[in-house]
Amino acid sequence: MKAIVYSGAWDIDIQDKAEPEITLPDEVIVEIKATGICGTDLSIISGEYMAKPNVIIGHESAGVIVAKGSGVESCEVGQRVIIDPTYFCGYCENCRRGQRNHCLHKSSTEAGVSIDGTFTKYFKTTKHFIYPLNDNIPFEQGAMSEPLSCVLTAVKKLAVTPFMRTAILGGGPIGLLFYMALTQHGVQEGVIYEASRQRIKLIEENNVLSKHWKIEPAFIPQKNQYDLIIDTTGSLLEKSMQAIADGGKISMMGLRNNQQTINPREIADRSISIIGSIDSMDTFKHAVDMINGGRMGLEKIITNDYNLDDFKLAIEHLGVNVGTRERSNNISSLKSVITI
Ligand SMILES: [Zn+2]
Ligand SMILES: [Zn+2]
Known part of the structure; x- marks a missing residue:
């Protein structure tokens, strides 16, 4: 089966891989x-996030069950x-x-990072990691469950209240x-800061935000401006x-490699919390339920x-150019999906 295989930084290609079998x-x-x-795929490709060489990348997926073991009674x-x-x-x-x-065991079990992922035709998992997708919800929306569950895990840790003055970076x-x-x-209400003018245009054209949320190009910090800042840029x-x-x-949620200088005294003196979050825990079912509910407006952001053959073009539209080995804000898509 055809698959997107990562061999090292900036080195990805379509290769032929063996189809998985039930054992x-x-x-x-x-x-x-x-x-x-996903942003993680882009960071893997640009060498900013580690993945195992020769692995099939991709991890945000939906599909149809084609085979199951003798002990699987929860799905058909x-x-x-x-x-x-x-x-x-x-x-x-x-x-x-x-x-x-x-x-x-994550270093040897993480789909699309340390074991073969889903930018291909078939993927093997176990019954514990499968959730039903409603008939009326397109597969590409089902595929949004993973990033949504990660976001829900982060939000849970933040214990937000409606009164927080909020900014989302990215x-x-x-x-x-x-x-x-x-x-x-x-x-x-809140503000989203986004550096790419093209992305801003897409968000505005697609009416993604409610009227109390604004989007602005430049984040120019002012003292005592926000109670909650979500940095998705890392x-x-x-x-x-x-x-x-x-x-x-x-x-903090973005996986970008860089150094930042902050004063630890300030964290204590001003009672600031810096809260990291990766992947999802105990929120996948919530994400699935929200998506199966069909009222999130995900069609506006996909x-x-x-x-699969156009994978390099797809990531180029997300600012990652494998030919020139550069990442830029020249981004002409919100969420991009590979469909088969
Ligand atoms: Zn992801
Ligand atoms: Zn464990």
Whole structure:
């Protein structure tokens, strides 16, 4: 089967890979119908996030079950499903401490990072990581469950209240999912800062935001400006420190490699919380339910879809140019999806 294989930084290609087969009773094979292109994929390709060489990338997916082991009674062949790609074992030290998104086996079990992912035709998982996708919801929306569940995990940690003056840094898919999740948590107004003019245009044209949320091109921090700052870019911590109010919270979610200088005294003296979050824990079902509800407006943010053969073009439209080995803000899509 054709697959997008990562060989090293800036080195990805379509290769032929063996189709998976059922070997254990609780296994399920899903024919992938849609996989979202995630910021993590882009950071892997640009060498800013580690992945195992020769792995098939891709992890935000939905599809149809085509085979199952003898011990799978919870789903049927032919059923439309969403895949939770974040495996956890349940018995390692971190899992037992309630940190399942940091399962110690992650370095050899994470789909699209350390084991083969879903930018291909078939993917093998187990019954524990399969959720039903309603018939009326397109596969590409089902594929948004993974990023949404990650956002819900972060929001849960932030204990938000409707009164927080809020800024989201980055109007990419994660920033926009934060907007949706925060709105559901009662934060009815705020600002999204986005550096790409093209992205701003798409967000405005598609009417993504409610009237109390604004989008602006330049984040110019002012003292005591926000109680809650969500940095989805992973590179604006210094500026966030300048804008965060006393007692405020800064959420860090982007996986970009860079150094930032902040003064630890200020964190204590001004009671600032800097809260990191990766992957999802105990929120995947919530994300699936929200998406199956069909009222999120995800169709407004899934703007582009491509064939597997056009993968390099797809990431080029997200500012990642494999030919020139450059990343830029020349971005002409909100969420892009590979459909098969
Ligand atoms: Zn993702
Ligand atoms: Zn574990």
